Amino acid sequence: MKLEREMMRGAGPSAVLQILSQSEKYGYELVEALAKQSQGVLAMGQSTLYPMLYNMEAKGLVASRIDSSGPRSRRYYRLTPKGKKRLAADCRQWQSLVDGLIALKILEFPNAEVVS
Numbered sequence: 001m002k003l004e005r006e007m008m009r010g011a012g013p014s015a016v017l018q019i020l021s022q023s024e025k026y027g028y029e030l031v032e033a034l035a036k037q038s039q040g041v042l043a044m045g046q047s048t049l050y051p052m053l054y055n056m057e058a059k060g061l062v063a064s065r066i067d068s069s070g071p072r073s074r075r076y077y078r079l080t081p082k083g084k085k086r087l088a089a090d091c092r093q094w095q096s097l098v099d100g101l102i103a104l105k106i107l108e109f110p111n112a113e114v115v116s
Contacts, residue, residue, distance in 0.1 A: 012052060013061075014094065015042045017079060017087040020062060024078035027053070053077055061086050 019025065019033045027046055030053075035043035056062045061083035064075050079087070101107040 011042060012044060012048070013056060014087065014090040016049070016052060016056065017061065017083055017090065020077055020079040021084065021087055024076045026067075026074040026076050030077070056083070 015034055015038060016030065019030055019037065025033060027049060031044065031046055031049055034049075053062060053064075057064060057077075059082075060080055062077045063080050064077050067074050067076055098107065102109065
């Protein structure tokens with residue numbers, strides 16, 4: 001199931017930061033990792049990903065480098081210290097949202113306790 005546009009707008013940047021926290025990646029690797037690791041829920045095309053990456057780079061959340069050693073040049077993206085802080089803050093906010101949804105019984109998990 002794919003997320004609606006507004007939900008994706010909120011979850012997409014956090015998902016990209018999380019993927020980049022594992023290792024640096026170039027665009028197509030990010031597209032593949034997002035689709036695989038989210039079981040397709042946060043899958044996005046390159047036409048969505050690249051503007052997001054450019055915006056995140058302008059905000060100092062990610063940095064890029066060009067690798068020309070292969071047959072084609074590739075731009076690799078990595079998380080910056082500012083991006084790591086943003087990811088941590090995003091994780092806290094997402095956890096609060098999930099806790100609220102559980103408390104409202106919108107989400108149900110066996111043996112779930114609301115963290116306060």
